[in-house]
Amino acid sequence: MQPHEEQIRQLAEPLLASEGMELVLVECLKMQTRWLVRIYMDREGGVTVDDCARISNQLGDLLDVHDVPPGPYTLEVSSPGLDRPLDRDRDFLKYRGSRVRLRLEEKIEGRRNFCAELLDYEDGGDGKVLVVRTDGKTFRIPRKAVAKANLEYEL
Numbered sequence: 001m002q003p004h005e006e007q008i009r010q011l012a013e014p015l016l017a018s019e020g021m022e023l024v025l026v027e028c029l030k031m032q033t034r035w036l037v038r039i040y041m042d043r044e045g046g047v048t049v050d051d052c053a054r055i056s057n058q059l060g061d062l063l064d065v066h067d068v069p070p071g072p073y074t075l076e077v078s079s080p081g082l083d084r085p086l087d088r089d090r091d092f093l094k095y096r097g098s099r100v101r102l103r104l105e106e107k108i109e110g111r112r113n114f115c116a117e118l119l120d121y122e123d124g125g126d127g128k129v130l131v132v133r134t135d136g137k138t139f140r141i142p143r144k145a146v147a148k149a150n151l152e153y154e155l
Contacts, residue, residue, distance in 0.1 A: 035073035092121035099152035
């Protein structure tokens with residue numbers, strides 16, 4: 001997690017909850033001359049453009065007051081889309097049985113990328129473990145090894 005992501009999450013979650021929405025993911029990236037802050041949010045029935053505009057205005061004010069991130073930034077607020085990012089324990093639990101796309105920090109059995117069915121998300125010896133199946137084979141992937149995880153859109 002980037003340095004300011006947790007601060008932004010702490011500011012955004014109560015705001016979104018008060019609007020009946022769920023914070024899906026916070027990304028805070030340092031660009032050449034400014035920060036890029038991305039907020040992905042969702043709710044039952046989906047998120048509208050008006051929702052994004054309203055939250056962007058309110059959250060922008062909060063970020064300014066708290067000077068997070070420090071200096072100039074661009075704020076992007078959107079729905080997670082069909083290839084929703086999976087970031088928290090509850091995401092992996094909620095989407096068990098779904099197809100996921102994983103990019104790992106290091107190779108496991110010669111692979112860094114997986115497109116697989118998420119069978120389970122469980123406690124392992126050294127932390128959480130994703131149990132996935134692809135190509136007829138089951139893999140146990142430590143959560144800490146996952147650099148990026150998304151739902152795989154199925155037609």
